[in-house]
Amino acid sequence: MCGYTRLDRIRNVVIRERVGVAPLEDKLSETRLRLFGHVKRRCVNAPLRRCEAIDLLQYRRGRGRPKPSWNTVIQSDRKYMGLTKNMTQDKNMWRSRIKIVDHR
Numbered sequence: 001m002c003g004y005t006r007l008d009r010i011r012n013v014v015i016r017e018r019v020g021v022a023p024l025e026d027k028l029s030e031t032r033l034r035l036f037g038h039v040k041r042r043c044v045n046a047p048l049r050r051c052e053a054i055d056l057l058q059y060r061r062g063r064g065r066p067k068p069s070w071n072t073v074i075q076s077d078r079k080y081m082g083l084t085k086n087m088t089q090d091k092n093m094w095r096s097r098i099k100i101v102d103h104r
Contacts, residue, residue: 026100029077033098036074040088 002018004010016023042049061067078084081098088094 020102022100022102029080030098030100032074033077033081033083034095036078037088037091037094037098040085041091 002015004015013023039048039052083094083097087097
């Protein structure tokens, strides 16, 4: 895309800066927060919202380090972006706050 090959051994970060693409971690966080806002704006009785109340204490995971749950990942994304759960009710404001703009 920029005229470089893998043999040039140029880091992905450098190529993303030259092309003007936002970091991948930020874009993934934006997508998760967009879905979170969609879920929180739904009715409390919706099947999607009822899944939040499911108790998984009896569920056993495999050996090793446990994978982070959806709630912990969203909580860390919200903390990083400075957002609260109540902000999700205003769709336009929520979208403007979570939007990650490319460098173009």
